[in-house]
Amino acid sequence: MKLLRVGPVGAERPAVLAEDGTPRDLSGITADIDGAFLGEGMDRARRALATGDLPVLDATGRIGAPIARPGKVICVGLNYRDHAEETGAELPSEPVIFMKASNTVVGPHDDVLIPRGSVKTDYEVELAVVLGGRARYLDSPEQARELVAGYAISNDVSEREFQLERGGTWDKGKSCETFNPFGPYLVTADEVPDPQNLALRLWVNGELRQDGSTKNMVFGVDHVIWYLSQFMVLEAGDVINTGTPAGVALGRPGEPFLRPGDVMELEIEGLGRQKQVLR
Structure with missing residues (x-):
């Protein structure tokens, strides 16, 4: 569905x-x-x-957004090999986890607001996983798949100066108003037989910036859910943003960060498309 x-x-x-x-x-x-x-x-x-x-x-x-305000939005950083390389980071030995405020979630075509004082607003197309049941101390990654309600597109919008240069606390560069366009659909898990083989793309003003595949994740969906369950209780309706491929503004020549009037378009194979205007 x-x-x-x-x-x-x-x-x-x-x-x-x-x-x-x-x-x-x-x-x-x-x-x-x-x-x-x-x-x-x-x-x-x-x-x-x-x-x-x-x-x-x-x-x-x-x-x-295809679900009402989630209880938690949990994100995985540096979870694509090519994205870690473009940012000069080593591949993590364990998932890099941070949180995003749940009220960042907006509709897939809603405007995105550039924060006051921002000079480094960036984009990230991501596969979002939505939980359909409780995950607590799972014994293995194999237990995770049955707890997935479905999948959707997330745009993990980020302000890189706030994230990386203002004390090193990632959450404040991730939790600005409107910073998680989500949807248009929640596609139920039975319609996505292999979440590790989906093409995902993002354009800015018609220019293809990101063109990747979920097969290049460092840690797959099942592993991430299992891993998170060792540190927190996941509940039905929680959202997990699973990371982004290469091509973000932070890793591109000249760092072409977003400006008012820019248009972002995103798609993930089988999950639909998004479009947002920067204001």
Whole structure:
């Protein structure tokens, strides 16, 4: 299934795409697409979709993030070999983990706001993993896959000066307002048989900046979930941003950081496309 949320900020309606591509209203089944729904409600949505009981929903307006505000947004740094190389970093021996404020999550086509005083706002196309159950001290990475509700596109927008030159605390360069466009869909795990073989790309003003594949992750999805569960309890609805391939502004000649009016476009194979304007 492809799950989405449609409507103005704070008043999004939950929906699912039918086979013909029309959005069907899920509000008769769930108030929202959140952790509770991902843990228990998806089977009800599948049955209702199969029987044709869901009304058509007008989706000509805004598309919101495909899940309501997540409890946690956890990110993995330096998780692509080519990205570590372009930034001059050694490959990590364990996943590099940082957090992003959950209220950074916005719709896939919402504007991105450049922070006050920013001179190094950057982009990062990433595969996002959304949990559908609790992960606590998993015994092995093999246990992780059954806990994945689905996958989506994340743009892990970053302010590099705040991140790297203002005390070395990554979170404050990652948690600025609107810094995590997310969606357009949450594609359920059954439709993504191999999350380690997805093409992902990002353009700025029509110029291809990032062109990679999830097969080049240092630590795969299952390993990351297992690893995180040794340090924190993961809950249904939590989001994990799994890292970005080479091509970020920080690693390119001349460091072409983002400016007002720039347009970012992102896609991941099978997960749809995003487009944002910098303001």
